[in-house]
Every structure is written in C-alpha cells, then in structure tokens.
Amino acid sequence: MRSLMFVAPGRLRFDEVEAPRIIEPGDALVRPLAATTCDLDHHVIADKTPFSGFGPFPLGHECVGTVVEVGPDCADVAVGDVVGVAWHIACGSCAQCVLGHPARCLRHGDAQYGLPVNGSWGGTFSELIRVPYAEYNLAPLPPSVDPVHLASISDNLALGWETVMPTIHGIADPQVAVFGGTGSIGLYCVDVAVHCARARTVYFDDDPIRMSVAAQLGAEVVDINGKREKDFHLAIDASADPDRLRKALLSVMPEGHVNSVGIYFQDVTLPMLQLYVRGVHFHNGKGHARPNMTPTLDAVAAGALHPELVTSGVYGWDEIPEVLTSPSAGHKPIFVLEPR
Ligand SMILES: [Zn+2]
Ligand SMILES: [Zn+2]
Structure with a gap:
C-alpha cells in the first residue's frame, strides 16, 4: 500500500510499504x-518541532474511514462501519484510560499515529491503518452527515469540545476568548463555544482568513493587537505564540481558566505574580480525544456544529505532498481517498 512519508522539512512523498495486518484479536483495519x-x-x-529532524516517518493522525477487517474479539465493530479513528494508541481499560485520559495510557505511553514516538503505528495518510483495541478507539460516525468534514474528529475537532465544555460547565452566561494562530483548533473551539456552550465568544487573531471563518461561526472578531477585555471565564490559547499565550493568561477574571492547546517546544516566561494576584487556573497538555469524540459527533448529528466552515479545501489523495508543502496549504486541507 502507499503511505505518505515525512522525509525532511518541506519534503513529503508516498512510499510503497507493507500493509498492516490484524495482530491482536481486538484489532481492526480501517481504510x-x-x-x-x-x-x-x-x-x-x-x-518548527523536534520531530522535524526524525524523517522519514509516516505522517498524519486524523482520519475517518471504513472498517474493512476485524479481529475475533471485535463484537461492537463490524466490517463496513464508518468511523473516526482516535489519534492516540490507548487500551481503554488502564487506570488513566478509565479516568478519561487515553493520551496517558499506561500500556502505550505517548504512542500515536503519524509521529515517531513509542513505536510506529503508521500514519493516517496511508491506505490502510491498524487500530488496536478497536472497540475503544473507533467512534461510529452519524449516518446523516458527510464524513469528509469530520476528518479531524480524531484530534483537533474533538479537542474543540474538550477545551471548552468541561471548563464552562455550570457557568451561567459564559464569556469565552479564543486566541487563534495554530490553524484549525481555535476555530473548532469557537464553533463549540458559540453553538454548544452558548457562550459570548471573542476571537483574537491577525489572519484575515481565520478571522473571517471565526466571524461566520458566530464569534466577535478582534485584531490581536486591538483592545482586549480582561474578564473572560475561559481564555483559550490556540496560538503556539508566547505573546498570545501571555495575553490569554491576562484576559480572564479572577479565578478564571486558561486552556492552552498550542504546543511550546521551548520554555516561555510567565507573569507569575500577575497570575497569582489574578488567580489563574492554567491547563497545558495533550487532548484526550476518545471520550470527547462521541459528544462532538452527537453535536454534529444534532446540527449544532459546523466543521465544514473550518475546512480550508478538499483535495484528492494524490495531491497530499504538493498541497502540504505549498505556502498556500490552508489551515485545514482535507484529502479524500477514493473507495477501492
Ligand atoms: Zn490505557
Ligand atoms: Zn494532533
């Protein structure tokens, strides 16, 4: 089968590789x-990351697909099911998985698709994927919805739910700020904040395309260097930019929450005294996709969410290397693999 490989910065290619097989009885294969x-x-x-020096490796950890083979222990997953595939490799039953932290699975540590950490599980830009613990890691898609725009349910789309909903739970009239910059995650957060949390949502950025999407999703849009209120219940840092992180940290009301989903590969300076005086709850960590995929998909099925507005373009599978190495790759390009 063909698998997209990250070779080196700016260099991607399809390699012919051995197709995965069912190994454990709980495995499924997904195309x-x-x-x-x-x-x-x-x-x-x-x-821009330490991974960039470790090529070649299979890239990609977000996809939806069709189950094409199942192991004998898969009772709830059947050939032909249309599913989302969680980005992490998780058992679903260890102490961390049971707490809802599959990205901290005690059996598989940091293992995931599409990055060279803790074993190679292939990438989702491959024609076939082996999914262990398939009953846990696969989420059935709502039959009424075009699966193409749900390709991000594996990670970023579900992260939108996770970053907003538990934190604003129980708050009447929530006020949410989203500091964008990484691409799609901030926009998925806006969609959830506006349409599921029913929050007044303000989106800060300087990219005209992302700002226009945020406005279509129902946010008030403010230039990142414009006037900033400082009494949000929740500020989301989806920027991977230390200056925007600092703005997010200083935008919440006393005892407010800041959830950071941009990744910082280097230390950043934090305004600790101001955080102390204000009282800021700060979370920075990986998303735990699987428990958040189902409520996100339920919201999609109910018509509440609009992931199609976040999609920046839909392309054919063969275009992956060219599009992703182009300066105009877009914040959320989706690639469609024709059925066999
Ligand atoms: Zn586990
Ligand atoms: Zn990811």
Whole structure:
C-alpha cells in the first residue's frame, strides 16, 4: 500500500510499504475515506518541532474511514462501519484510560499515529491503518452527515469540545476568548463555544482568513493587537505564540481558566505574580480525544456544529505532498481517498 512519508522539512512523498495486518484479536483495519492535518503537522513540515529532524516517518493522525477487517474479539465493530479513528494508541481499560485520559495510557505511553514516538503505528495518510483495541478507539460516525468534514474528529475537532465544555460547565452566561494562530483548533473551539456552550465568544487573531471563518461561526472578531477585555471565564490559547499565550493568561477574571492547546517546544516566561494576584487556573497538555469524540459527533448529528466552515479545501489523495508543502496549504486541507 502507499503511505505518505515525512522525509525532511518541506519534503513529503508516498512510499510503497507493507500493509498492516490484524495482530491482536481486538484489532481492526480501517481504510481512510478522508484524512487531514493536525495543526501540529504544519509545524513539523515547516521545521518548527523536534520531530522535524526524525524523517522519514509516516505522517498524519486524523482520519475517518471504513472498517474493512476485524479481529475475533471485535463484537461492537463490524466490517463496513464508518468511523473516526482516535489519534492516540490507548487500551481503554488502564487506570488513566478509565479516568478519561487515553493520551496517558499506561500500556502505550505517548504512542500515536503519524509521529515517531513509542513505536510506529503508521500514519493516517496511508491506505490502510491498524487500530488496536478497536472497540475503544473507533467512534461510529452519524449516518446523516458527510464524513469528509469530520476528518479531524480524531484530534483537533474533538479537542474543540474538550477545551471548552468541561471548563464552562455550570457557568451561567459564559464569556469565552479564543486566541487563534495554530490553524484549525481555535476555530473548532469557537464553533463549540458559540453553538454548544452558548457562550459570548471573542476571537483574537491577525489572519484575515481565520478571522473571517471565526466571524461566520458566530464569534466577535478582534485584531490581536486591538483592545482586549480582561474578564473572560475561559481564555483559550490556540496560538503556539508566547505573546498570545501571555495575553490569554491576562484576559480572564479572577479565578478564571486558561486552556492552552498550542504546543511550546521551548520554555516561555510567565507573569507569575500577575497570575497569582489574578488567580489563574492554567491547563497545558495533550487532548484526550476518545471520550470527547462521541459528544462532538452527537453535536454534529444534532446540527449544532459546523466543521465544514473550518475546512480550508478538499483535495484528492494524490495531491497530499504538493498541497502540504505549498505556502498556500490552508489551515485545514482535507484529502479524500477514493473507495477501492
Ligand atoms: Zn494532533
Ligand atoms: Zn490505557
């Protein structure tokens, strides 16, 4: 089968590789229908991460697909099911998975698709994917919705739910600020904040395309250097930019929450005294996709979410290397693999 390889910064190619097989009785094999980039992938390709020096490796950890084979222990997953594939490799039953932290699975650590950490599980820009613990890691898609725009349910789309909903739970009339910059995650957060949390949502950025999408999704849009209120219940840093992180940290009301989903590969200076005086709850960590995929998909099925507005373009599978290495790759390009 063909698998997209990250070779070096700015260099991607399809390699012919051995197709995965069922190994454990709980495994399933999935053929992607559509796959897309995590915001992190753009940074890998642009040589902005430590992973950028570890090529070649299979790239990609977001896709939806069709189950084409199942192991004997898969009772709830059947050939022909249309599913989202969680980005992490998680058992679903260890102490961390049971707490809802599959990205901290005690059996598989940091293992995931599409990055060279803790074993190679292939990438989602491949024609076939082996999914262990398939009953846990696969989420059935709502039959009424075109799966193409759900390609990000594996990670960034579900992260939108995770970053907003638990934090604003119980707050009447929530006020949410989103500091964009990484690409799609901030926009998925806006969609959830406006349409599921029913929050007044303000989006800060300087990119006219992302700002226009945020406005279509129902946010008030403010230039990142414009006037900033400082009494949000929740400020989301989806920027990977230390200056925007600082703005997010100083935008919440006393005892407010800041959730950071941009990744910082280097230390940044934090205004600790101001955080102390204000009382800021700060979370910075990986998304735990699987428990958040189902409520996100339920919201999509109910017509509440609009992931199609976040998609920056839909392309054919063969176009992946060219589009992703182009300066105009877009914040959320989705690639469609024709059925066999
Ligand atoms: Zn990711
Ligand atoms: Zn586990």
